[in-house]
Amino acid sequence: MVTGAGGALGTDLVRVLTQSGERFSALTRADLDITDPEAVEAAVGAWASGSDERAVLLNAAAFTAVDLAETDEQAAAAAQAVNAEAPGLLAAACARHGAAMVHVSTDYVFDGAGPAEPGAGYEPSDPTGARSVYGRTKEEGERRVREALDAHHVVRTAWVYGxxxxxxxxxxxxxxxxxxxxxxxxDQHGSPTWSADLARALVALGRSDAAPGTLHATGSGATTWCGFARAVFTELGADPERVRGCTTEQFPRPAPRPAWSVLSPASWLAAGFEPLPDWRAALHAAVTCHPELLGRAPVDR
Ligand SMILES: NC(=O)c1ccc[n+]([C@@H]2O[C@H](COP(=O)([O-])OP(=O)(O)OC[C@H]3O[C@@H](n4cnc5c(N)ncnc54)[C@H](OP(=O)(O)O)[C@@H]3O)[C@@H](O)[C@H]2O)c1
Incomplete structure (x- = not known):
């Protein structure tokens, strides 16, 4: 069962599950508001009781307007409801109905100063310390999932595009x-992650017997937003030097972003999964698959 099925990741989860022939239920926000306790209980109960095999809930629903959550009280309240409280409702419903849950979280739970070893990626065991409203709500959502359900995976990812x-x-x-x-x-470092690659990874995780816990899964390798932009220009056939690097100070945003967002793949690999593709190769694959990302007409596939 997929919640948030209309979002970037949710759309790709639906594609992957459709291609695999798996029986699944895809619920957009219009189908299921995950902040509604009764609706959550009814949806998870119906899905789990109708499943012959182990039912797995993939939660791709989130309030993702990071800057709005920082500046607008109503948006902050929505972020709290969707990112912090609702995952706990979903997890508790899964616990009551014998379902497992894969919950998606974010690099923004870290403060961005980087782990103790300079240049290393964050491990799941590294201390968190979100600096934004969005990050703090996601941090609380993780905690509520862990508390409510043993059969959980919290998967932190970063810099997702689809x-x-x-x-x-x-x-x-x-x-x-x-x-x-x-x-x-x-001067912000992270790993671009194509939502299609992440969706394949999450479905593999949902099907596996991997021990419950927290894992990190992003595209392999790392760059900066400037490096990512230059790669997009290269894909367009434009001169990447037209993209000039600037500092975070020169481009302030309402919500602070972690300067170091690189997540170590070690937990993902130790759980027995393939690394996600290299971010640069993934970008090429993504724009080949979806030329409209570059503003070009889709081709028949
Ligand atoms: N995008 C990134 O760079 C990034 C980075 C790290 C982690 N993540 C995490 O990855 C996951 C997927 O994000 P995404 O990039 O796919 O975000 P997205 O495109 O914004 O999708 C989120 C989906 O959740 C839905 N939603 C919001 N409130 C809901 C509610 N109350 N009930 C049910 N559905 C609701 C949204 O519907 P509406 O559009 O109708 O509001 C939207 O379809 C999230 O957990 C996010 O925190 C994302």
Missing amino acids: DTGANFVATMARLAAARDTLDVVD
């Missing part, structure tokens, strides 16, 4: 057409 909704790749492609040069932050 062909649904606003995303960095499409934004850079649009700006490439509109401007001669572009200043993009070059």
Whole structure:
């Protein structure tokens, strides 16, 4: 069962499950508001009782307007309800109905100063310390899932883009057409993650017998937002040097972003899974699969 099925990740989860022939239930926000306790209980109960095999809930629903949550009280309350409290409701319903849960979380639970060893990726065991409203609500959501359900996986990912909704790749492609040069932050480090790769990884996890716990899964390798933007320009056939690096200070945003967002793949590999593809190769695959990300007409596939 997929919640948040209309989002970037949710859309790809539905594609992967459809291709695999798996029997599943995909619920968009219009189908199930995960903040509604009675609706959650009814949906999880119906799905789990109708499943011959182990039922697994993949929660891709979230309040993801990071800056709005920082500046707007109503948005902050929505983030608290969707990201912090609702995962606990879903997990408790799974516990009551014998289902497992894969809950998606974020690099924003870390403060961004980086782990003790300079240059290393964060491990799941590293101390968290979210600096934004969004990050703190996601941190609380993780905790509530762990407390309510033994059969859980919390999977932290980062810098997700897909062909649904606003995303960095499409934004850079649009700006490439509109401007001669572009200043993009070059002092925040992370791993771009194509939602299709993440969806395949999460479905593999949901099918597995991997021990419950927290795992990190992002595209392999790391770059900065500036490096990511230059790669988008290269994919467009545009000169990547048109993208100029700037500092976070020069491009302030309402919500603080972690300077170091790199997540170590060690937990993912130790659980017996393949690494996610290299971020640069994944970007090429994504724009080949979805040329509309670059503002080009889709091709028949
Ligand atoms: N995008 C990133 O860079 C990134 C990075 C790290 C982690 N993540 C995590 O990855 C997961 C998937 O994110 P995404 O990028 O796919 O985000 P997304 O495109 O914003 O999708 C989130 C989905 O959740 C839905 N939703 C919001 N409130 C809901 C509610 N009360 N009940 C049911 N559904 C609700 C949204 O519906 P509406 O559109 O109708 O509101 C949307 O379809 C989230 O857990 C997110 O925190 C994302």
